[in-house]
Amino acid sequence: MHMMVSRPEQWVTPMAVAGANQYTFHLEATENPGALIKDIWENGMKVGLAIKPGTTVEYLAPWANQIVMALVMTVEPGFGGQKFMEDMMPKVHWLRTQFPSLDIEVDGGVGPDSRPCAEAGANMIVTSQEVRNWCV
Numbered sequence: 768m769h770m771m772v773s774r775p776e777q778w779v780t781p782m783a784v785a786g787a788n789q790y791t792f793h794l795e796a797t798e799n800p801g802a803l804i805k806d807i808w809e810n811g812m813k814v815g816l817a818i819k820p821g822t823t824v825e826y827l828a829p830w831a832n833q834i835v836m837a838l839v840m841t842v843e844p845g846f847g848g849q850k851f852m853e854d855m856m857p858k859v860h861w862l863r864t865q866f867p868s869l870d871i872e873v874d875g876g877v878g879p880d881s882r883p884c885a886e887a888g889a890n891m892i893v894t895s896q897e898v899r900n901w902c903v
């Protein structure tokens with residue numbers, strides 16, 4: 768589950784009860800990432816950590832060994848159909864270099880040519896508008 772929400776702490780138990788096996792939250796949405804990561808693991812879920820375009824990877828790095836996935840937002844959170852921010856790829860590359868075994872996801876504006884994401888080191892993508900475009 769990618770929890771693009773404020774106060775992500777309040778949804779950990781409900782999501783675990785509902786059967787979620789991974790809980791991804793936004794680093795910017797909590798004042799105590801360490802406690803939240805611990806709580807998610809203790810509720811039987813894996814942990815993903817997302818950062819918005821304005822957040823540097825250095826803020827994520829201290830938590831990288833406690834999570835299974837880093838999510839680099841390539842649009843501002845809010846809605847689909849926005850333009851892919853290719854200037855986020857250095858973050859992906861840096862994370863891949865520093866944490867070779869980490870899943871790295873990019874989310875937002877990813878089109879049919881996802882090579883920049885793969886070349887930077889991402890191994891997971893989220894895309895919606897482009898898929899809808901292919902279906903019509």
Ligand SMILES: O=C(CO)[C@@H](O)[C@H](O)COP(=O)(O)O
Nearest residue numbers: 844845846847848876895896
């Ligand atoms: O939720 C968000 C952004 O808020 C992302 O998941 C995007 O909605 C992905 O959609 P596209 O950018 O591929 O249309």
